[in-house]
Amino acid sequence: MSRSAHPAGPRHADVLPEGHYTAPPSDLNRLDPKVWSRTVRRDEQGQVTVGGLSVTELAEEFGTPAYFLDEDDFRARCRAWAEAFGQDADVFYAGKAFLSRAVVRWLTEEGLNLDVCSGGELTTALSAGMPAERIAFHGNNKSTEEIHKAVSAGVGRIVLDSFQEIVRVAHVAQSLGKRQRVQIRVTVGVEAHTHEFIATAHEDQKFGIALAGGQAAEAVRRALSLDGLELIGIHSHIGSQIFDMAGFEVSARRVVQLLAEVRDEHGVELPEIDLGGGLGIAYTSEDDPREPHHIAKALTEIVTRECEAAGLRTPRISVEPGRAIVGPTAFTLYEVGTVKPLEGLRTYVSVDGGMSDNIRTALYDAEYSVALVSRTSDAEPMLSRVVGKHCESGDIVVRDAFLPADVAPGDLIAVPATGAYCRSMASNYNHALRPPVVAVRDGEARVIVRRETEEDLLRLDVG
Numbered sequence: 001m002s003r004s005a006h007p008a009g010p011r012h013a014d015v016l017p018e019g020h021y022t023a024p025p026s027d028l029n030r031l032d033p034k035v036w037s038r039t040v041r042r043d044e045q046g047q048v049t050v051g052g053l054s055v056t057e058l059a060e061e062f063g064t065p066a067y068f069l070d071e072d073d074f075r076a077r078c079r080a081w082a083e084a085f086g087q088d089a090d091v092f093y094a095g096k097a098f099l100s101r102a103v104v105r106w107l108t109e110e111g112l113n114l115d116v117c118s119g120g121e122l123t124t125a126l127s128a129g130m131p132a133e134r135i136a137f138h139g140n141n142k143s144t145e146e147i148h149k150a151v152s153a154g155v156g157r158i159v160l161d162s163f164q165e166i167v168r169v170a171h172v173a174q175s176l177g178k179r180q181r182v183q184i185r186v187t188v189g190v191e192a193h194t195h196e197f198i199a200t201a202h203e204d205q206k207f208g209i210a211l212a213g214g215q216a217a218e219a220v221r222r223a224l225s226l227d228g229l230e231l232i233g234i235h236s237h238i239g240s241q242i243f244d245m246a247g248f249e250v251s252a253r254r255v256v257q258l259l260a261e262v263r264d265e266h267g268v269e270l271p272e273i274d275l276g277g278g279l280g281i282a283y284t285s286e287d288d289p290r291e292p293h294h295i296a297k298a299l300t301e302i303v304t305r306e307c308e309a310a311g312l313r314t315p316r317i318s319v320e321p322g323r324a325i326v327g328p329t330a331f332t333l334y335e336v337g338t339v340k341p342l343e344g345l346r347t348y349v350s351v352d353g354g355m356s357d358n359i360r361t362a363l364y365d366a367e368y369s370v371a372l373v374s375r376t377s378d379a380e381p382m383l384s385r386v387v388g389k390h391c392e393s394g395d396i397v398v399r400d401a402f403l404p405a406d407v408a409p410g411d412l413i414a415v416p417a418t419g420a421y422c423r424s425m426a427s428n429y430n431h432a433l434r435p436p437v438v439a440v441r442d443g444e445a446r447v448i449v450r451r452e453t454e455e456d457l458l459r460l461d462v463g
């Protein structure tokens with residue numbers, strides 16, 4: 001929701017505090033297809049269904065809170081990205097958004113590659129049968145053990161993030177008698193229009209090697225000089241939840257400029273560039289994300305044009321969408337526990353989860369939508385704040401939302417677009433048990449990540 005907002009109907013006209021809210025939607029029962037996954041509907045009884053299963057039956061079988069992931073939607077998005085970029089480009093799904101073995105199998109079947117950024121993600125990918133050559137390994141401080149594991153497994157590429165790592169990876173590869181394919185991650189000096197914590201291409205931050213001051217050119221020099229490395233390209237990732245293509249265009253232009261400099265200095269045309277992930281999705285009806293084919297067209301055109309101008313062969317492009325694939329495919333289902341109206345302010349609706357299953361609102365001031373899903377209601381809109389059950393007043397799931405005024409304990413409410421960076425960033429704060437992820441498809445639901453149990457908590461506590 002935007003901060004611009006106008007007061008709601010008469011009931012709220014003189015009481016709405018400053019905030020992010022807009023006017024309430026004209027129909028609170030409507031599910032905006034922009035923010036809900038593809039197979040979500042409301043049935044004749046007013047219940048929301050996904051993959052043909054109603055939220056009440058899902059809650060009975062799997063409990064709440066729980067993430068429900070629309071498998072058809074996930075697969076369709078993988079295909080849309082693969083088709084948009086075509087045979088001459090590679091799409092790497094960014095596993096940090098959400099990774100499980102089922103997801104790895106879907107990716108493998110749909111022909112996508114995978115970007116991992118830790119030993120744990122790498123193990124998950126390999127254990128579910130993702131061919132190592134389709135894996136890219138990222139991270140700004142990979143341990144020697146992680147590098148060893150990646151090189152031994154034969155990952156398709158390691159993205160080098162520092163001068164120390166150039167030497168480390170070369171050393172490990174040589175000790176294993178291998179030549180590792182690598183890219184160098186550069187920071188192109190773009191200020192992406194997104195939250196400060198998720199912008200990654202301005203110079204004052206921890207990722208990559210700056211183009212400015214000739215640092216990236218020096219990194220290329222060193223990588224080309226080491227026998228254990230095969231430098232295949234340059235990588236740039238400008239940030240996350242970005243709608244404006246301008247940042248990607250500047251990034252592409254600067255990366256191509258570096259390729260031209262490398263050609264001039266070394267007589268080598270690096271064959272690949274990776275433009276990272278970061279494409280935004282709709283969390284509320286006001287967000288307007290681009291379709292994969294628009295993104296593919298814009299990126300391909302700019303790279304081709306810049307390469308022609310520089311007299312370079314067009315390199316193979318790769319991208320790394322995480323959020324744009326998995327984000328819209330899931331919602332979190334909660335049961336309402338308490339409803340607390342604060343006169344002249346808003347109503348606090350407490351659910352059985354919170355910042356342990358969705359930290360994004362607290363961390364980035366992220367905006368979400370919410371709907372009553374176990375029934376419809378004709379009650380008037382009520383300015384609400386959906387909060388969790390943790391010991392923090394910042395434990396907010398949806399900062400400003402309109403729910404029907406008769407929302408009550410026992411109702412099920414759902415927050416859409418929680419497929420990315422929710423389960424993967426979930427915590428055990430207050431010894432919360434992390435919720436399950438349930439994949440739903442064609443009338444069948446299957447747990448792909450089970451709910452944590454108290455035994456899981458106690459198993460780690462060995463003192």
Ligand SMILES: Cc1ncc(COP(=O)(O)O)c(C=O)c1O
Binds near residue numbers: 278
């Ligand atoms: C190197 C890299 N690639 C890809 C991604 C995926 O980003 P997103 O999920 O926003 O597409 C990230 C995370 O921001 C990243 O750091």
Ligand SMILES: N[C@@H](CCCC[NH3+])C(=O)O
Binds near residue numbers: 240241
């Ligand atoms: N975790 C972040 C984005 C960072 C992505 C990883 N580089 C989010 O939820 O938006």
